[in-house]
Amino acid sequence: MSLSLYQSTVQCYEQTISALLTCLNKGRKFCADNNINRNKLTDSRLHESMLPLHFQIITMVHFSEGAIKAAEKGVVGGPDMALEFDYDGLQAYLESSLVRIGAFEASEINALAGGEVIFTYEGIILPFTTEDFFVTYALPNFYFHATVAYSILRSLGVPVGIANYIGRVKTTPSLNIATQSHQYTGAEYLNFLEELSSS
DSSP states (O other): OOOOHHHHTHHHHHHHHHHHHHHHHHHHHHHHHTTOOGGGGGGOOSSTTSOOHHHHHHHHHHTTHHHHHHHHHTEEOOOOTTOOOOHHHHHHHHHHHHHHHHTOOHHHHHTTTTOEEEEEETTEEEEEEHHHHIIIIIHHHHHHHHHHHHHHHHHTTOOOOHHHHHOOOOOOOOTTSOTTSOOOOHHHHHHHHHHHHHO
16 A cells, blocks of 8 residues: 555654654753753754754755645745744744644645645756655655754764654554564654663
8 A cells, every 4th residue: 555645744754853853852951961052053064064953954844844835835945044043943943843744634735646846946947746746855855954953963962863863653563463472662662762772
């Protein structure tokens, strides 16, 4: 059975954004424990040629919530480079976006299938079907910037590991596994990874 548009977009966005919010919370605690001004993290980069954490979070929102809005309108441009947040504001921006993404009904998102999205930016025009826009453009961009955001925090010493990047996976109990075997839920597996990374 193929995934619905809702499953391949909203559910993916919710999992990764929730995970990144955990990373930002860990960044907040790390700064408090080490007497570091957390606002310095917003301007931190993996390399001088790359854009800072602030841009990575803004762009995550652009290619998640913004991508859904683009699919509704049929057109999308680049992220809003005029936005300016301190660390707390950046985290609140991502949190509020997650709430709005979670408010979408599956029927709303699935109804967007079969449409088109036109990307236009500085003279570049890329026409997509809605499905191709998400699968080949919005989602790869979203995951790239999520990865860079995670990597910036990790490079600064924030104690995040793979559990904090993956987040809570969605499991479904199987009838093909012996009843005496414990089948982990997504929450249990996340706790297992957390314990593994801290041992």
